[in-house]
Amino acid sequence: MKTETQNSHIGETLGHDSAILHVRGSARFTDDIREPRDILHAAIGLSEYAHATLVQVDLEKVRQAPGVIAVITAKDIPGANNFGAVLADDPILADTLVEYHGQAIFAVAATSANAARKAVLSASINYQDLPAILTARAAAEAHSYILPTEKLDSGDSQSAIDSACHQLSGEVNLGGQDQFYMEGQIAIATPEEQGAMQIYSSTQHPSEVQHIVAQALNIQSKDVTIICRRMGGGFGGKESQPSQFAALAAILAQKTKRPVKLRLDRDTDMRVTGKRHDFNIRYTVGFDKLGLIEGIEFKFSARCGMSADLSGAINDRTMFHCDNAYYLPNISIQSYRCKTNTVSNTAFRGFGGPQGMFAIEYVIDEIARYLNKDPLSIRRKNFYGIKNRNITPYQQKIRDNVIWRIVSELQTTSDYQQRKQDIAEFNANSRFQKRGIALTPVKFGISFTALHLNQAGALVHIYQDGSIHLNHGGTEMGQGLFTKVAQVVAEEFQVRPDLIKITATDTSKVPNTSATAASSGSDLNGKAAQQAALIIKARLIDFAADKYDIHTSEVIFKDSRVYIGDQSLPFEDLINQAYMARISLSSTGFYRTPKIHFDRTTFTGNPFYYFSYGAAVSEVLVDTLTGEHRLLRTDILHDCGNSLNPALDIGQIEGGFMQGVGWLTSEELCFSDQGELETHAPSTYKVPLCSDTPEDFRVNILRHNPNKENTIYRSKAVGEPPLMLGLSVFFAIKDAISSIANSALQAPATPESVLNTIKQNHLS
Amino acid sequence: MSKIHVVTRVNDEKVEFLCEPQETLLDVLRNKLNLTGTKEGCATGDCGACSVTLDGRLVCSCLTLAAETKGKSVGTIEGVADGDTLHPVQQKLLEHAALQCGVCTPGYVIAIKALLEKNPDPSESEIRYWLAGNLCRCTGYDKIITAVQDLAGQSDKFKEVV
Numbered sequence: 001m002k003t004e005t006q007n008s009h010i011g012e013t014l015g016h017d018s019a020i021l022h023v024r025g026s027a028r029f030t031d032d033i034r035e036p037r038d039i040l041h042a043a044i045g046l047s048e049y050a051h052a053t054l055v056q057v058d059l060e061k062v063r064q065a066p067g068v069i070a071v072i073t074a075k076d077i078p079g080a081n082n083f084g085a086v087l088a089d090d091p092i093l094a095d096t097l098v099e100y101h102g103q104a105i106f107a108v109a110a111t112s113a114n115a116a117r118k119a120v121l122s123a124s125i126n127y128q129d130l131p132a133i134l135t136a137r138a139a140a141e142a143h144s145y146i147l148p149t150e151k152l153d154s155g156d157s158q159s160a161i162d163s164a165c166h167q168l169s170g171e172v173n174l175g176g177q178d179q180f181y182m183e184g185q186i187a188i189a190t191p192e193e194q195g196a197m198q199i200y201s202s203t204q205h206p207s208e209v210q211h212i213v214a215q216a217l218n219i220q221s222k223d224v225t226i227i228c229r230r231m232g233g234g235f236g237g238k239e240s241q242p243s244q245f246a247a248l249a250a251i252l253a254q255k256t257k258r259p260v261k262l263r264l265d266r267d268t269d270m271r272v273t274g275k276r277h278d279f280n281i282r283y284t285v286g287f288d289k290l291g292l293i294e295g296i297e298f299k300f301s302a303r304c305g306m307s308a309d310l311s312g313a314i315n316d317r318t319m320f321h322c323d324n325a326y327y328l329p330n331i332s333i334q335s336y337r338c339k340t341n342t343v344s345n346t347a348f349r350g351f352g353g354p355q356g357m358f359a360i361e362y363v364i365d366e367i368a369r370y371l372n373k374d375p376l377s378i379r380r381k382n383f384y385g386i387k388n389r390n391i392t393p394y395q396q397k398i399r400d401n402v403i404w405r406i407v408s409e410l411q412t413t414s415d416y417q418q419r420k421q422d423i424a425e426f427n428a429n430s431r432f433q434k435r436g437i438a439l440t441p442v443k444f445g446i447s448f449t450a451l452h453l454n455q456a457g458a459l460v461h462i463y464q465d466g467s468i469h470l471n472h473g474g475t476e477m478g479q480g481l482f483t484k485v486a487q488v489v490a491e492e493f494q495v496r497p498d499l500i501k502i503t504a505t506d507t508s509k510v511p512n513t514s515a516t517a518a519s520s521g522s523d524l525n526g527k528a529a530q531q532a533a534l535i536i537k538a539r540l541i542d543f544a545a546d547k548y549d550i551h552t553s554e555v556i557f558k559d560s561r562v563y564i565g566d567q568s569l570p571f572e573d574l575i576n577q578a579y580m581a582r583i584s585l586s587s588t589g590f591y592r593t594p595k596i597h598f599d600r601t602t603f604t605g606n607p608f609y610y611f612s613y614g615a616a617v618s619e620v621l622v623d624t625l626t627g628e629h630r631l632l633r634t635d636i637l638h639d640c641g642n643s644l645n646p647a648l649d650i651g652q653i654e655g656g657f658m659q660g661v662g663w664l665t666s667e668e669l670c671f672s673d674q675g676e677l678e679t680h681a682p683s684t685y686k687v688p689l690c691s692d693t694p695e696d697f698r699v700n701i702l703r704h705n706p707n708k709e710n711t712i713y714r715s716k717a718v719g720e721p722p723l724m725l726g727l728s729v730f731f732a733i734k735d736a737i738s739s740i741a742n743s744a745l746q747a748p749a750t751p752e753s754v755l756n757t758i759k760q761n762h763l764s
Numbered sequence: 765m766s767k768i769h770v771v772t773r774v775n776d777e778k779v780e781f782l783c784e785p786q787e788t789l790l791d792v793l794r795n796k797l798n799l800t801g802t803k804e805g806c807a808t809g810d811c812g813a814c815s816v817t818l819d820g821r822l823v824c825s826c827l828t829l830a831a832e833t834k835g836k837s838v839g840t841i842e843g844v845a846d847g848d849t850l851h852p853v854q855q856k857l858l859e860h861a862a863l864q865c866g867v868c869t870p871g872y873v874i875a876i877k878a879l880l881e882k883n884p885d886p887s888e889s890e891i892r893y894w895l896a897g898n899l900c901r902c903t904g905y906d907k908i909i910t911a912v913q914d915l916a917g918q919s920d921k922f923k924e925v926v
Contacts, residue, residue: 015861022866023854023873025801025841029866032800182805182813182867182901232803232867233901266806478865478902647861651903655864658904682810682899690895690905697906 009490009497010713013647017483017502018230018476029232030186030200031263039188040069040109042252042262043116045123046271047098047105050134050675051341052127054096059106061122067115070256073106077251079218083244085208087308089146090344092216092247098127099306100343101675102271104244109252109260117265132341134675136303137173137280139338146304146339147312152319152603154393155330160295164286168370172362174355174747176278176303177663179348180687181477183232184269185242189213189249190259196223197250202231203242204475205515210507212243213250221507224250229504234477235659236347239515240309241273270680274309274346275669277302279318281359291367291378295330298322298359302352304337305344311337314345314352316449320394320607321356325403325443326364326382327389341675347517349659349723353444357724358664358747361440365731369738374420375731376439380407383441395604398611400708403441406615406637410439414617414635414698423619427739432625435632436736439617440728442638444721445608446519447596453514454593454609456524460489460532462585466572468493468500473513474525475505479719480648481521487644488526488712492533494557495571510588519612519717522644524591526712532589540574543583595709610709612716613702614638616657616725618694622736627755629733631661634694636725641707641716653699653722660726662688665733665749772833774799775843783830790814790825793840801841801870805899812898815871815878816840822878841870844877852915853877860911864902871898876912885916 021027045062063071074081074095084090094105105125110116133139161167187209188200197217203209206226214221226246231238245262253260264272282299300318304311315335322333364382368375383403384390390398411417416439423435448454458472470489476482482502490497507513514524537557545552548564556563562574579585598605618634636657640649666686670678679685706714733749742761746753767782774797781796790807793799793816802825805813809827816825817839818832844851850858853876863869872895879886879894886894891912900908 013861015858016863016866018866019858019861019863020850022863022869023850023857024845025870025873027866028800029803031794031804034798180899180901182803182811182865182899231865233865235901266808478863480864651861651864651907654904654906655902656904659901681808682806683808687899687901688905690898690900690909691892693892693905693909699906 009487010644011642012487012645014483014487014497014645015647016480017486027230029183029230030188030202033188033200035261036190036259039259039261040111040252040256041113041116042107042109042249042260043113043120044104044248044268045106045120047094047101047103049098049127049129050101051130051132052098053130054094054098054105055126055128057105058124061124062108062119065115065119065122067110067112068108068119069111070109070252071106072251072255076255077216078254080215083212083247084307085240085310086312089307090309092244100341102343102677104272107248107252109256113263132675134340134342134671136278136301136338136340139303139340140280140301140336144339145337146308147337149337150316150319150335152333152393157295157297157330157332160330161284161286161297164294165288166370167284167286168366169284170366171280171282172746174279174281174358176345176669177276177348177667178270178669178685179235179237179275181231181233181235181237184264184266185245185273186263187242187246187249188259188261189246189253191253191257195219197253198225198227199246199250200227201242201246202238203228204231204234204238204477204517205240206475206505206507207511207513208240208515209243209246213247216247217250217254226507227504228475231475231477235349236351236517237273238477239347239517241346267680270685271677272343274305274344276348276663277304277311277314277345277352277355279355283359283363285363285367287367291371291373291381293326293328293382296328296363297332299334299336300359301336301338303340303342303345305340305342307344309344309346311345313449314347317352318356320445320449321353322359323393324357324360325384325441326360327384328393331393333393342671349656350720351518353720354660354724357442358727361727361731365734369743376416379441394607396606396608400610402613402639402702402705403443406613406639406702407439407441410615410617410635410637416617419619432623434622434624434736434739435619436622436732436734437617437619438728438731438735439615440731442614442721442724444612444724446523446612446717447593447607447609448514448518448520449598449607451596451598454520454524454596455514456528456591457510457513458525458528458532458589459509460529460536460587460589462536462575464576464579466499466575469503470500470529471503471506471509472525472529473505473510474521475516477516479521479652480645481516481525483648484522484644485525485529488530489533492530492537493571495560519719519721521719522715523711523717524593527591528589530589530712531591532587535587535589536585539583540578543578543581544574547577610707610716612639612718612721614721614725616728618728618732620729620732620736622733622754624737624740624758627751627758629754631692631694631729633696634728635698637700637702638722639702639705639716640718641705641711642714643701644713644715646701649701649718650699652718656720656722657725658688658693660723661729664726664730664747666692668748668750768831770831770834772835773837775840785831787830788826789816789828789830789833789838792830793825799840799842803867803870805867812871812875813868815874815898817874817878822875839874841873844873851877853880856911856915860907860914862903862907862911868898868900872908880915888913
């Protein structure tokens with residue numbers, strides 16, 4: 001931990017700014033805001049069919065239910081009936097057609113949440129059933145696509161595969177994942193004078209909620225204010241989804257002229273909101289005797305659901321990440337964005353990247369099984385080079401490759417080789433219990449692939465007593481963004497972080513913000529806040545130099561004081577003097593990521609400013625009679641550049657890893673053959689528990705690796721990349737069962753999946 | 765339906781309220797008593813975010829009827845700290861940075877406190893299984909486990925357990 005006397009707040013293990021509030025239970029989440037006396041509570045009525053025409057929607061009984069004040073359908077929406085962020089294909093309320101089981105058809109406002117939730121159950125709706133397509137594979141066969149198929153060809157994959165020494169092809173299914181943020185979706189809309197609307201929304205994307213609500217109410221963006229102090233988790237599930245619930249609350253509030261709260265209960269939340277895309281992956285690969293990949297073809301079919309949502313960019317990112325850390329000179333990728341009659345899948349930590357990386361890691365593992373070699377040797381054989389073999393399939397040159405270093409260090413510190421031998425010995429002597437180990441790398445591209453989103457704004461005020469008000473467009477979902485940005489401002493003014501008031505994200509303070517997503521929160525908002533601080537600081541320096549008749553270079557901020565030549569004064573004294581001299585003590589700041597460009601027509605360019613790296617080794621023990629596994633040990637080495645805050649970054653690494661483990665081992669979304677989600681609560685949908693973490697867990701940040709690009713204090717983004725460290729657990733399970741079965745394991749590797757793999761592919 | 769008059773103790777203070785027979789303790793705490801530190805994560809007793817104690821026993825307030833608390837004593841997160849002085853459980857969670865979004869944190873404080881009151885020196889395995897009823901989607905749990913081990917005075921044992 002850095003000491004106070006060093007007076008530097010970068011790299012400090014400063015706790016989360018709300019930590020004390022959280023342990024006392026006094027942090028105010030949206031549902032904890034004290035309710036106005038006349039507030040109404042909303043609930044939504046859901047479709048019971050996956051695909052059907054609405055013949056008759058009779059809501060008379062709903063209207064007459066106790067406590068009900070208002071009922072709305074699509075016809076009551078004053079403006080646009082859409083919350084689709086990219087295409088206008090996501091109705092806030094279904095009008096004549098329902099396209100997934102759980103789609104919202106109407107909403108009610110009542111005097112209590114229970115009254116509203118009870119009332120929606122008394123609707124009488126006549127459906128005309130239509131044929132439903134439920135899986136990605138079925139959609140691909142029926143050519144049912146929500147967006148055009150994208151292709152990326154680099155080199156000549158066909159002839160490289162044909163002329164290679166060995167060929168393999170196969171198919172694997174990869175499950176989706178519910179975000180399962182602990183705080184469900186919620187919005188409170190309050191009508192203001194002159195038709196304006198103020199909304200507390202739990203959202204990663206306040207500006208988008210603002211714009212969607214304005215369009216739905218048929219008013220202008222200036223009349224809608226969105227405020228979010230914190231979310232109880234987001235993970236991508238509060239990027240495009242919250243605008244639907246904010247819009248519903250706002251429409252009901254406008255209609256009733258009363259504040260309206262819409263908070264989804266867990267089951268409704270899981271039924272109605274989008275999840276990580278599940279994939280069907282098909283591949284053909286050609287490789288030499290040592291496992292060097294010469295040519296590869298991928299066909300990705302993603303279940304996008306009933307609308308486009310963010311599926312375009314998500315599937316693009318799958319294409320950008322199916323190389324992971326490997327040089328694939330001859331590659332052909334086809335990405336099918338399948339339209340299905342299921343909930344529209346959406347952003348989830350990794351944003352399509354994890355699915356691409358899973359695909360290439362699966363292929364590498366299959367090559368290793370085929371050649372009877374250690375998968376790690378195949379991985380090393382194919383890693384991107386430092387000076388050559390460093391061009392991605394989309395023609396970006398990799399300039400910051402540290403995967404060799406990370407993997408070598410981790411291989412040594414985890415004692416990989418020795419343990420690999422020990423495991424082989426153990427397995428030879430253990431009939432039913434089998435161990436497995438895997439070391440998997442992560443290389444993740446940082447930037448929004450949509451160029452315009454790579455911008456951010458901030459607002460800094462200094463008051464006469466020297467205290468500082470900080471605001472920016474980023475949102476806090478637990479990751480510690482607000483703490484990091486406050487550290488940046490504290491560093492620039494050389495004051496203690498507790499002098500800085502961190503304030504709620506508010507569309508009336510910083511406009512036109514991008515979602516806090518793509519791991520970009522501190523990269524973008526840190527830089528914007530730094531710029532705002534530097535603008536005020538420059539004014540203060542000019543003022544002090546002028547007043548004390550000294551060169552500007554002799555005005556130095558340090559230890560909460562300002563040194564002006566031979567003398568010094570407390571920071572707040574200089575602020576007060578500047579105020580008296582009529583110096584502006586407020587500034588906005590703005591940042592846009594440099595150097596990035598991408599041509600979608602050719603699928604080439606530099607979509608990423610830089611890459612974040614990491615690797616994990618996991619060892620598991622599998623009971624081959626039950627399919628269950630235990631995670632014995634995980635070692636992680638992860639790249640955060642110069643970490644802004646190691647405590648927060650390690651939190652992201654550990655939490656991301658476990659979320660990846662959940663995705664690939666325990667979290668299974670089961671749909672009935674009618675398209676109804678059957679796992680819509682933690683009783684049936686299993687996120688990892690306290691008892692599921694590695695029995696021995698060793699997590700380290702890569703040292704002495706400042707970002708090669710000029711990011712905020714040379715740090716690196718850390719939100720999403722660690723999720724993919726969870727791949728090591730899946731491949732350790734695959735490794736464990738490979739000694740007794742052809743390990744065509746499907747994901748998630750639940751006990752059933754493991755057991756089925758063993759039963760169906762047992763090596764006799 | 766007539767309401768039930770309940771006299772109970774919440775965080776050692778006498779509290780009176782009227783509730784519906786089917787109303788949960790969670791809803792009464794949050795909506796009637798303005799004690800919003802107790803959170804709803806699932807409302808089905810599977811996530812632990814609503815953990816409170818009832819006569820010292822750890823319960824899910826979403827599965828406890830408010831009327832059941834008549835004549836009993838309820839402990840919530842708001843009663844854990846002694847004014848400005850944090851309880852050691854709260855302090856250790858802070859020291860270990862064992863929280864992120866914070867929705868599960870109050871439930872953890874209550875559950876850990878209940879564990880240590882029952883068993884002041886739990887093993888790592890006892891900690892993991894006791895806390896398996898409290899979901900956390902952010903931290904990956906490791907720091908929470910370490911914080912409890914630290915409280916149990918056995919933090920140096922952690923890395924030896926394989």
